[in-house]
Amino acid sequence: MLNSHTTLLRDIKRLISHKFAGVVVLETDNIFIYLFAGLIQVTYYTNYTLIISRLVGLLNSFLNSGVASLGNLVASRDVEKINTVFWELLTLRYFFAGIIMVSSYFLIDPFITIWLGKEYVISGTILFLILFNSYVTITRYSVDSFLDSYGLYGHVWAPWAEAGLNLCITLVLGYKYGIIGILTGTAVSTILIVCIWKPYYLFSSGFQKSVLNYWANIFKHILVLLLTFTVVFIVNRNILHVAITYIQWIINGIFIFMSSFFIYGILIYVTSSGMRSLTTRMLGLTIKKTEAPIS
Numbered sequence: 289m290l291n292s293h294t295t296l297l298r299d300i301k302r303l304i305s306h307k308f309a310g311v312v313v314l315e316t317d318n319i320f321i322y323l324f325a326g327l328i329q330v331t332y333y334t335n336y337t338l339i340i341s342r343l344v345g346l347l348n349s350f351l352n353s354g355v356a357s358l359g360n361l362v363a364s365r366d367v368e369k370i371n372t373v374f375w376e377l378l379t380l381r382y383f384f385a386g387i388i389m390v391s392s393y394f395l396i397d398p399f400i401t402i403w404l405g406k407e408y409v410i411s412g413t414i415l416f417l418i419l420f421n422s423y424v425t426i427t428r429y430s431v432d433s434f435l436d437s438y439g440l441y442g443h444v445w446a447p448w449a450e451a452g453l454n455l456c457i458t459l460v461l462g463y464k465y466g467i468i469g470i471l472t473g474t475a476v477s478t479i480l481i482v483c484i485w486k487p488y489y490l491f492s493s494g495f496q497k498s499v500l501n502y503w504a505n506i507f508k509h510i511l512v513l514l515l516t517f518t519v520v521f522i523v524n525r526n527i528l529h530v531a532i533t534y535i536q537w538i539i540n541g542i543f544i545f546m547s548s549f550f551i552y553g554i555l556i557y558v559t560s561s562g563m564r565s566l567t568t569r570m571l572g573l574t575i576k577k578t579e580a581p582i583s
Contacts, residue, residue: 320470324462336418337418344422351377351384374434387552399537417475446486454474457469
């Protein structure tokens with residue numbers, strides 16, 4: 289009993305350390321932007337992050353609704369089912385994250401122009417870095433949630449390494465390149481720890497499998513996303529008119545969102561076994577509900 293309490297307290301301390309270090313990474317960008325770029329740049333940056341962070345928050349609230357049951361799934365030790373659910377949840381996150389990021393890239397600048405004026409539009413490089421960091425914020429939870437479910441909190445150094453890397457790179461690049469340097473610091477530290485180390489740790493210590501299959505699938509997701517972006521870019525440039533009113537923006541938004549949804553949906557269905565498995569599961573549940581007798 290004493291040993292179990294000791295283990296529980298140790299895991300709680302590690303979890304708190306993870307969460308606190310995560311806050312350090314996520315909440316320091318505004319401070320550094322103010323220090324290195326000035327209050328006006330903070331305002332421009334905040335206009336974008338206010339919109340994007342709301343979208344990310346809503347999506348994460350929706351996708352995190354079933355995370356609590358993962359603990360029971362892991363406890364069942366059903367390796368095949370655990371593997372299937374992992375790829376389904378990962379694919380679902382990459383699917384919605386991709387749609388939001390592609391749509392936001394083409395729609396947020398026109399919205400800012402209509403709302404505040406063209407002078408408040410930021411550079412394409414800054415927008416790309418904001419969207420990239422937001423994309424990772426959405427997709428990372430597929431790995432993070434399984435790390436939590438397995439109780440794998442032993443890599444306490446990882447979030448602090450992420451925070452330290454972010455701080456060091458930001459201080460060097462932020463001083464020289466401003467907002468671009470600051471956001472690059474966040475992106476680099478996130479890639480090294482969240483995108484590379486954490487999947488390796490999960491597969492080696494949790495799933496006890498090679499991580500190579502994970503990288504192969506992520507590579508396919510990225511290629512499919514880039515292809516979707518290219519098609520939507522061509523459509524946006526050659527078919528749609530620049531929105532100068534909210535009505536025009538809404539029409540363009542519906543067209544871009546639906547184009548992203550169907551193009552990305554078809555491509556990811558063809559290339560991802562996780563999406564095919566999830567679609568089959570959802571169709572099966574729908575058929576059972578429609579066939580259930582009405583009492």
